[in-house]
Amino acid sequence: MKTIDQEKDLLSGLAANDTNAIETIYRENFATIRSFIIKNNGYPDDAYDIFQEAMIVLFEKAKSGSFNLSCQLQTYLYSICRRLWLKKLQKQNRYNPSIETIQEIVAVEDELELHEKKDKDFLLMEGALKKIGEPCKSLLEAFYIEKKSMPEIASAFGYTNADNAKTQKYKCLVRLKKIFFSKYKNKE
Amino acid sequence: MDENLLLDAIERYRNGQMNDAEKLFFEELQKNNPDIKQVAAEHSFFLDELENLSDQRAFRQNLKEVESRLRKEGAFSENEEQPKSKVAYLWNRYRRTIAVAAAIAGVISFSTATVISRYSENKKVAVITPLVDNKLNQFEHKLNQIEHKLNDATAIPAKPKFEANFRATGFLVDGSGYIITNAHVVQNAKNIIVENKKGDQFAALPIYSNTLTDLAILKITDTAFRKVSGLPYTFPKTTAELAEPIFTLGYPREEVVYGEGYLSAKSGYYGDTASYQISISVNPGNSGGPVIDKDGEVIGIISSKETNADGVVFAIKSKNIYTALKEIKKEKDISIKLPTVNSLKDLDRVKQIKKLEDFVYKVKGN
Numbered sequence: 001m002k003t004i005d006q007e008k009d010l011l012s013g014l015a016a017n018d019t020n021a022i023e024t025i026y027r028e029n030f031a032t033i034r035s036f037i038i039k040n041n042g043y044p045d046d047a048y049d050i051f052q053e054a055m056i057v058l059f060e061k062a063k064s065g066s067f068n069l070s071c072q073l074q075t076y077l078y079s080i081c082r083r084l085w086l087k088k089l090q091k092q093n094r095y096n097p098s099i100e101t102i103q104e105i106v107a108v109e110d111e112l113e114l115h116e117k118k119d120k121d122f123l124l125m126e127g128a129l130k131k132i133g134e135p136c137k138s139l140l141e142a143f144y145i146e147k148k149s150m151p152e153i154a155s156a157f158g159y160t161n162a163d164n165a166k167t168q169k170y171k172c173l174v175r176l177k178k179i180f181f182s183k184y185k186n187k188e
Numbered sequence: 189m190d191e192n193l194l195l196d197a198i199e200r201y202r203n204g205q206m207n208d209a210e211k212l213f214f215e216e217l218q219k220n221n222p223d224i225k226q227v228a229a230e231h232s233f234f235l236d237e238l239e240n241l242s243d244q245r246a247f248r249q250n251l252k253e254v255e256s257r258l259r260k261e262g263a264f265s266e267n268e269e270q271p272k273s274k275v276a277y278l279w280n281r282y283r284r285t286i287a288v289a290a291a292i293a294g295v296i297s298f299s300t301a302t303v304i305s306r307y308s309e310n311k312k313v314a315v316i317t318p319l320v321d322n323k324l325n326q327f328e329h330k331l332n333q334i335e336h337k338l339n340d341a342t343a344i345p346a347k348p349k350f351e352a353n354f355r356a357t358g359f360l361v362d363g364s365g366y367i368i369t370n371a372h373v374v375q376n377a378k379n380i381i382v383e384n385k386k387g388d389q390f391a392a393l394p395i396y397s398n399t400l401t402d403l404a405i406l407k408i409t410d411t412a413f414r415k416v417s418g419l420p421y422t423f424p425k426t427t428a429e430l431a432e433p434i435f436t437l438g439y440p441r442e443e444v445v446y447g448e449g450y451l452s453a454k455s456g457y458y459g460d461t462a463s464y465q466i467s468i469s470v471n472p473g474n475s476g477g478p479v480i481d482k483d484g485e486v487i488g489i490i491s492s493k494e495t496n497a498d499g500v501v502f503a504i505k506s507k508n509i510y511t512a513l514k515e516i517k518k519e520k521d522i523s524i525k526l527p528t529v530n531s532l533k534d535l536d537r538v539k540q541i542k543k544l545e546d547f548v549y550k551v552k553g554n
Binding site for chain 2: 017019022023026027030031034048052055056059063118121122125126129144145166167170173174177180181182183
């Protein structure tokens, strides 16, 4: 069993997208989750999908900083996976009310609600980026996601100087914002 | 202020790239200009979302890599997990096929019963019908037994029965799932279900409702709905002529009902120029049905009838649909494409109806 400090380290590693932390959590928890899912009407592949999604939930939580683990990490992950799996079964009309619980569980409804919202926003932004087309997409990704500097971008995209690249970037940004917000407000 | 400069300032402020004097100035600026404050708030939010995307992408990528590496390594060997028993595994896999087989068996026994009743000399029907039921029950019983034996009594739950308290008519204006009906039909509805001729039911949501024109547009949200093509009718923008023969399809009963009549006035109730007066026999439930001329053009949508007069019915002119679509485009950025090819022209009425039926839906709800 892990100590609280060890688990805290794992979580901060996760928030920093640290490969070792991810790997440790996988190694220590995946088998339990898989056996739960297979016992409840699922296939091994379902387990991989669910576990990945649960890891994303955990990542968001860890990153938010406000996360105080009030139970063991294992219990928490198990609770999330269980909830996600129930939801999936329900969606496919395969809900089994006698779903078996082999462990203690904690309430994770709030987390999942937040996750759903974040996931939607993520997809919305991905969609908006796709919609603005090239070169805007690459230009914005280079600056805001790959965090490249303006001079770097100017030479990579063939702009005469950083200022030109910057002007172009803002034009693209305004377009992206427009698309994003029109969808975002629509969604509300 | 130049917008680019403003955005630049917001980003630098957010990233902590401003010196103290700049920072102070910028904060002061925001305090005194609500507009700038608003832009700054919006832009910060947007940048948060972008950052979120960036983090998520990186994390998801990392996650996938770790997972596939561990899988390759055999960190979670697949064999240690014995999925229950093999039978249970197969049962899960073929459950659907078995259900289909059961359904077919049901149909066969039913049709056998029909044949028997037809050829039996006397009234054996009464005896035969319960027999059919029994057989179905036996089959179900067997299925249940198998399920119990497998210690996996998961009955696929039937869709909860939907209790509608109103019924009206609607029809597709765009094959990707947009249905037009009256605003008064869906006004107070909490749940809306549309049903096609075959009896397939789909959940739908109103995306537009205008009580003034009494038009509403529903979007089928059900994932079971498949896009349909070949809407056979078109929508003229011009006004139809007096005395033009017209007909309608609708759901005043559970079954689709055909009715015909003629255009009696170019304006509706109290001279309302947005609608026609038509003479046709309609009943509650016909609301939202198409009014179609002999060439298969939808000239209007049935909306109401005068209570104290016979055969005085009002239909909303179809050009109002164009206005509605424009408003939807503007407000929701949804483009609905009306059909442009009319395949009803020059067909006789029976054939026209055959083609039409598939696109006219029952609208139910509570």
